[in-house]
Amino acid sequence: MSSFQGQMAEYPNISIDRFDRENLRARAYFLSHCHKDHMKGLRAPALKRRLECSLKVYLYCSPVTKELLLTSPKYRFWEKRIISIEIETPTQISLVDEASGEKEEIVVTLLPAGHCPGSVMFLFQGDNGTVLYTGDFRLAKGEAARMELLHCGGRVKDIQSVYLDTTFCDPKFYQIPSRVHVDKLDMFRNMPDILHHLTTDRSTQIHACRHPKIEDFLSYICPVNAYPNVIPLGTTVDKVIEILKPLCRSSQSTEPKYKPLGKLKRARTTHLDSEEEEENDLFDDPLPIPLRHKVPNQQTCHPEVFPMTVVSQNQPENPRQSTGCIKAKSMKTSLWANFIDCEESNSDSEEELQIPASCQGDRSPPHQQKTDTEVPQWDVFFKRNDDDTDCGLENFPSSAEAGGSQSPKLFSDSDGESTHISSQNSSQSTHISEQGSQGWGSQSDTVLLSSQERNGGDITSLNKGSCRPRVKENLPASQMEQNVLCPKDTYSEDVNVVFSAGEPTTVSSGKHIPQERTLLTLSTNPDSQSSSDFEIPSTPEAELPKQEHLQYLYEKLATGESIVLEKRKSSLLDT
DNA sequence: GCGATCAGCT
């Protein structure tokens, strides 16, 4: 049970995951995920009245959370007052005090939390510094390192405070609780893409379980302050803070602690000239992290909300046109969804378990098929259905958004209108990487283009440009430029980040991946089948799987046989 | 009657 009272010291004008008491005065509300203990007061008459009186008060959440919330009739009154924000899309929000007219600007970025469908962490950036509210999160070691928007200039952003889910911060809780089993798919009736991912076939999953050391995350972020949101029974706030303290900056060094992202394995080799190749090989140098801001495709148009998008200076400046038209997407990322990436798992060999695309299909350039032939491809084992012309994006069996992670019943009304998330294939320890967990990945090897953009876009420049955002216009203060987006980015000349207020981009409310978008494989990733984007140090006792062993596993998977492993290998796979 | 809270339970 979260002990978080809803407000953060740095930004007391907003309330997160609490909607009662003091929070009734908030200028904006944020919901990290659709669990009851994070929705306290959300349907209370007091808040309902507040909404009726304060027309500028909105609730911000992920598109999936919005959809889930509105599934319950008891929350329908929120319908016109919820603004869904795309994952990993920095969005400016004006917090207006309706009485005085006073305005405060913040930029919020939703980061996938891997806890349940739609769950996110909130990264707030504004005049009072950068703070991260984690909600309930279940991220694997190394996943924070993959979150581009947690970084800037090749380093972790300078984060003032982390409001942290500390459920498992005590070693004695390393044993993961058993999953709540669920029974209905009804909750996802409006989210066919997610429904599509649900399966009752447990054999599609692979687990590689190990204890989370939810601390890994904090020590990576290394904030100035860390506030525990969850105080486990039998302990106290002080004790948890004591546990967290050594992971915070003050006790480690007076200097800000920065960690490089690690090396990005060469991911883009084709369609790029040598110069661009170099540009994209970002993590071989201590250069800025590519910030491929996702472009919202379903922003609710609202004058107080500005999704920030990235355009290249090489492109004609047309923010509106750019908004929603270009969406970086990682085919490789999507590949992760072929497996349940166990958060608790963290098998250091997990990267080797990434499976080649099952459906690179007709749209993929031929060279993609040639990549790393030493490792068997799914195509070898799975015969394509002639009717199945969809890309694998639509067919991956699981994601956290799809209930691959924790999926308890969300609403249960005594009036019989209950709706439940079902995730019958949910596995206790399963977890999706951040891209997979939200279903629509980032870290692009693949760019999704709208039909509108397909014809004219300079794709390579976009890709390149996306690495180095800077505020172009409409930023309320210079501070925003320096602190909010990329405080220490010295490579900020190439790209503009613009606010694209105005026209809504494409669809609304959770019908993601519009039909008119076309997958365009920008390049290949030669290492994608045997290695990761980032080199994460292996645990000393960990052993890299051999090619023959991988092939054996793939074959077993392809034939639907269960995988029984020797104890020695159980760190790799644990069904 | 409704909501909030708590205990007990799954």
Place this chain on the structure above:
DNA sequence: CACAGCTGATCGC
């Protein structure tokens, strides 16, 4: 052991 949520009892408005 905790998580997340249900039911039922109790209390206050």
